[in-house]
Amino acid sequence: MSKTKIKYICSNCGYETLKWLGKCPSCNEWNTFSEELVEERKGRRIKKKETVISKLSDISQEEDQRIKTGIDEFDRVLGGGLMPGSVTLLGGDPGIGKSTLVIQAAAKIQNTVLYVTGEESVKQINIRAKRLGLESENLLLLAETDLTIIKDAIKKNDPFVVIIDSIQTVYDPDLDNSPGTITQIRESTAELLQLAKGTNCAIIIIGHVTKDGFIAGPKVLEHIVDTVLQFEGEKNYSYRILRAQKNRFGSTNEIGVFDMRDDGLHEVKNPSEIFIGEREKEISGSIITSSIEGTRPVLLEVQALVTPSHFGNPQRVATGFDYRRLSILLAVLEKRAALRLSSSNVFLNMAGGIKIEEPAIDLAVCCAIASSLKNISASPGFVVVGEVGLGGEVRSVSHIEKRIQEAEKLGFEQIILPKSNLKSVSIKNKIKIHSVENILEAIQLTIGE
Ligand code: TYD
Ligand code: MG
Numbered sequence: 157m158s159k160t161k162i163k164y165i166c167s168n169c170g171y172e173t174l175k176w177l178g179k180c181p182s183c184n185e186w187n188t189f190s191e192e193l194v195e196e197r198k199g200r201r202i203k204k205k206e207t208v209i210s211k212l213s214d215i216s217q218e219e220d221q222r223i224k225t226g227i228d229e230f231d232r233v234l235g236g237g238l239m240p241g242s243v244t245l246l247g248g249d250p251g252i253g254k255s256t257l258v259i260q261a262a263a264k265i266q267n268t269v270l271y272v273t274g275e276e277s278v279k280q281i282n283i284r285a286k287r288l289g290l291e292s293e294n295l296l297l298l299a300e301t302d303l304t305i306i307k308d309a310i311k312k313n314d315p316f317v318v319i320i321d322s323i324q325t326v327y328d329p330d331l332d333n334s335p336g337t338i339t340q341i342r343e344s345t346a347e348l349l350q351l352a353k354g355t356n357c358a359i360i361i362i363g364h365v366t367k368d369g370f371i372a373g374p375k376v377l378e379h380i381v382d383t384v385l386q387f388e389g390e391k392n393y394s395y396r397i398l399r400a401q402k403n404r405f406g407s408t409n410e411i412g413v414f415d416m417r418d419d420g421l422h423e424v425k426n427p428s429e430i431f432i433g434e435r436e437k438e439i440s441g442s443i444i445t446s447s448i449e450g451t452r453p454v455l456l457e458v459q460a461l462v463t464p465s466h467f468g469n470p471q472r473v474a475t476g477f478d479y480r481r482l483s484i485l486l487a488v489l490e491k492r493a494a495l496r497l498s499s500s501n502v503f504l505n506m507a508g509g510i511k512i513e514e515p516a517i518d519l520a521v522c523c524a525i526a527s528s529l530k531n532i533s534a535s536p537g538f539v540v541v542g543e544v545g546l547g548g549e550v551r552s553v554s555h556i557e558k559r560i561q562e563a564e565k566l567g568f569e570q571i572i573l574p575k576s577n578l579k580s581v582s583i584k585n586k587i588k589i590h591s592v593e594n595i596l597e598a599i600q601l602t603i604g605e
Contacts, residue, residue, distance in 0.1 A: 164189040165338045170376035192339050193332045222405075223316055223358055226264025229414060229423045230257065232450075233385060233398050235406015238317060238358035242405065243349045245323075245377055247363045248387035253396055253416050254362050256288070257387065258319050260420055263290035267316035270309065274301040274325025288420040301335065303328040303344050307351055315357055320348065322362040342376050349380055378402055389416075390509030395430060396421065397510065410450030428455035428566055431508040437536040441528030443602065444539050444568070445520030446559035447512050453555065453562035455539065457507040458517060460524035465501045476506030477521065478513065485521055485544060492548025493522075493595050495529055516553035518544035519572070519598055526599045534602040537569035548595045552576040560585055572598050 164176050166189055171182035179186050222237030231237045238244065248254050255276070262269040263285065269292075273281055278297045285291075298309055303326055310318055320326060326344045327335035334340070345361060352359045361381070378384055382404040389396040398412035413424040424430055432444055432455050441460040446453050465471065474482045482504055489495045502525060506512055519542035527534050541559055543551040553559070556577045563571050564587045573581075575591040592598045599605065 160332060161194050163192055163194045165192050165194075167338055170338060170342065190337070192337050194339060220356075223265060223267065225261035226266075227257075227261050227412075227423060228425075229412030230261055230398065233400050233406075233410045233412045234383065235400075235403055235410075238360070239382070239405045240316070240358055241353050241356040242382040243345070243352050243359045243361060243380070244383040244385060245345075245361050245363055245381045246385045246387060247365055249365050252387050252389055253414070253421055254387050255321055256284075256416070256421055257398070257414070258321065258360060258362065259285055260288060260290065262295050262317070262319060263288075263292040265294065265317055268294050268296065268313065269317045269319065270296045270298060270313055270315040271319045271321070272298045272300055272306050272309070273321045274299070275321055301325045301327055303347060304330075307347070310351060310355065310357065314355065318348075318352075318357055318359045320359065320361045322364055324364055338376065342380070345377055345380050388511070393509040395424070395509060407450060409448075411452075427452070428562060431456040431510060432566070434507070435536075438533050440531045440533045441524050443520045443524040443527065443534055444563075445517045446539055446541050446562055447514050447517055448555045448558065453558045454510075455562055455566055455568075456510060456512070456517075458520045458524045459505040459507055460521070460528045461501075461503040461505075462497070462525060462528040463501045463503075465499055470499060471501040471503070473502075474504045476509065476511045477504055477517075481515075481518070482521070484546070485518060486525070488544060488546060488548055489522055489525060489595065493526065493599060495526060497525070497529065500529065515543040515551075516541050516559075518542065519550055519574075519592075519595065522595050523572075523598055523602045526605075527603050530603060530605055532603040532605065535570070538572060538602055539563040539568045539570070540572045540598060540602065542572070542574040542592070542598065544595060550574045550592050550594055550598065556580055557582070560587060560589070563587060572601055 164173050166180040168185045168188045169183040171180050176189055180188050220240045222239055224237045225231050246254055262271055278299045281297055296313060300306055323341055324336045327340050328344050331340060331343060348359050384402040385398060385400055387396060387398050394416045396414040396416055400408045413427045414421040415424050435457050443458045444455055445458055446455050472482060486497050486502060490497050520540040522544055523540050541553055543553055545551050552574045556573060560571055564585060570588045572590045572592055575593045578591045590601055
């Protein structure tokens with residue numbers, strides 16, 4: 157027996173209420189509630205099973221062999237390949253290249269792959285595969301959105317990897333809700349997870365990001381799936397970055413960098429070269445810094461543009477950098493370096509469309525802003541790293557040796573780094589090292605003021 161009820165479900169976190177609300181009490185988002193039919197089925201999920209308790213020492217310690225996607229950048233972000241019996245959610249804006257990435261991986265995987273598409277026809281997929289020059293004997297295509305048929309196909313063909321493109325199109329006919337609703341997405345994902353655990357196949361689920369920048373129901377799905385990957389990039393750049401937001405089988409720090417060309421996605425083995433490749437050398441407001449992305453150091457260009465503001469409220473815009481962090485650094489520069497920024501517009505950009513959260517690039521941001529404000533270009537041979545504290549002091553950063561090596565490898569002559577990092581630096585480096593204690597010293601070194 158089942159009873160159907162109308163409920164309101166938050167599309168961001170899955171919070172359920174009986175009344176429509178403007179603001180979600182759980183995640184504080186506005187206007188996220190939508191009406192859904194919720195069937196209250198008794199005993200649907202609770203099946204009587206025999207309890208199995210195992211001794212920790214009796215469980216095999218061998219890790220299942222990972223399934224390599226054959227794309228190194230993809231495998232590294234996954235933590236070494238797909239784990240059998242796991243579910244990976246691949247999210248990203250429409251048109252960013254999710255289907256392209258998975259079809260390229262699917263053609264390279266050495267075992268049977270079932271590609272389930274609800275968005276394109278089998279013919280369209282074939283045309284794309286041909287255009288990308290992909291050929292595979294192991295790739296099975298299925299154009300289907302009905303979950304029961306998909307499940308049957310998985311059981312019948314016993315693939316190593318299943319791709320669901322996309323979860324928004326899949327529906328469970330047992331539920332009354334239409335495809336794409338939170339209930340459908342959540343229930344279908346949960347069923348796919350059970351199937352993955354039962355059959356030991358690896359499932360990749362593609363999910364579109366809603367216009368607010370969320371994968372529909374991200375909080376709900378994040379708990380269900382094993383790995384959450386995000387494929388991102390700016391519309392105007394051809395670079396795409398794959399990162400892990402959650403990974404049960406690996407680190408969440410690694411990034412994979414790709415270049416989208418006419419013939420598909422190409423791996424970018426040395427990201428530093430692309431991020432600093434288009435730099436205008438003698439221009440104010442541009443500073444090269446070194447960020448650690450996972451295990452790799454990546455050099456990138458911090459660009460600042462400071463202009464006088466003629467109105468009361470100066471503008472502050474940060475692209476690829478945390479806005480609040482920028483406000484803090486502006487306050488530090490104003491107070492500790494006596495730079496007059498309160499009446500200036502400040503625009504900050506990480507060139508190449510990359511997003512950086514690491515505080516180790518603070519000092520480069522400060523130097524770039526100072527350089528633009530004074531309109532003095534910094535010497536192009538410099539790389540600047542260091543975290544900045546509220547007192548204007550420069551604090552130590554991690555992996556200093558890797559950053560130095562990368563700067564040296566790409567032909568930079570001088571590096572500015574925190575004094576407290578100096579003890580962990582061996583003297584073998586050819587690059588000239590300047591150690592600084594505060595932002596004033598760094599600004600002096602880069603622009604001579
Ligand atoms: P797609 O993989 O369909 O995106 P998603 O599945 O994330 O919606 O990629 C679509 C975009 O990528 C489209 O704008 C065209 C572009 N593209 C290329 O530039 N080169 C290619 O080889 C392919 C297949 C797509
Ligand atoms: Mg697609």
